[in-house]
Amino acid sequence: MNPHTTLAVAEAAAATATYAAAVRQLNVSFGSAHVLKDVTLAVPAGRVVGLVGESGSGKSTLGKTLVGINRPTSGEVLIGNKDFTMVRGKARQQMRREVQYIPQDPYSSLSPRRTTGQTLAEALDPRGADPVKHGDAIAAALERVKLDPSAADKYPHEFSGGQRQRVAIARALMLEPKLVIADEITSALDVSVQADIIGLLQGMRGTVDSAMLFISHNLAVVQEVCDDVVVMFQGRIVEQGTIDAVYRDPQHDYTRKLLASVPGSPDFTLD
């Protein structure tokens, strides 16, 4: 299948209602910089889709557009069957709860003045954030990310980087969103801690209904965690498919180049 056929498949997928989220013919510019170019992509319900590409290729821009932080110049952003770009007011606030974004550095998103319990309660109920009232839900959320129940009473600075990322994952899943966007969430961690988080994500497969867009420049990590992979190059999607298909038989030169740095892949070279 050549890359054009692959894109036609994506178009077809985006046209059906089996996705958690999708973008169609998406363009995003910052001033004169045209960052995302005609991006069409569907994240099927319940699946983990890896988004790979070199630094500056537009991965975070796509993630932030899906969560409503960036506004597209043109195109559609579909969450469930609703176009995010068209809704305003209360409906927009509701849609924002259906897509959760986890950044690389959770220090930037976890409030330093709130305990984990308060943070998780707030995710459930922004106005009535009450860790006591929501105690059961908080305990279940901590259990899901394999944190001790005592974590509920701790502040972000009391955790290691890996533990903070677990809190961020727990918070993102609190409302069972349609889509979780994990943007380089293991990139800042030590290799052994990275492996712990990868193991956690693998263990959660099949127990979490939310779909995930897993953004990473590390193809070995993507192979461990994801069902499908989307390759982005200079603001365009150049290839997408299942992990097996793309890693076994990459169609695009850029994908081959990326895979050449992954030990164990057919295209791996030592240079």
Ligand SMILES: Nc1ncnc2c1ncn2[C@@H]1O[C@H](COP(=O)(O)OP(=O)(O)O)[C@@H](O)[C@H]1O
């Ligand atoms: N808010 C912004 N304003 C201006 N330029 C931006 C903004 N966000 C991203 N960019 C530019 O868009 C390009 C893609 O960035 P980004 O999506 O962060 O790439 P990636 O996540 O793949 O490394 C870069 O050239 C970056 O400088």
Ligand SMILES: [Mg+2]
């Ligand atoms: Mg990025």
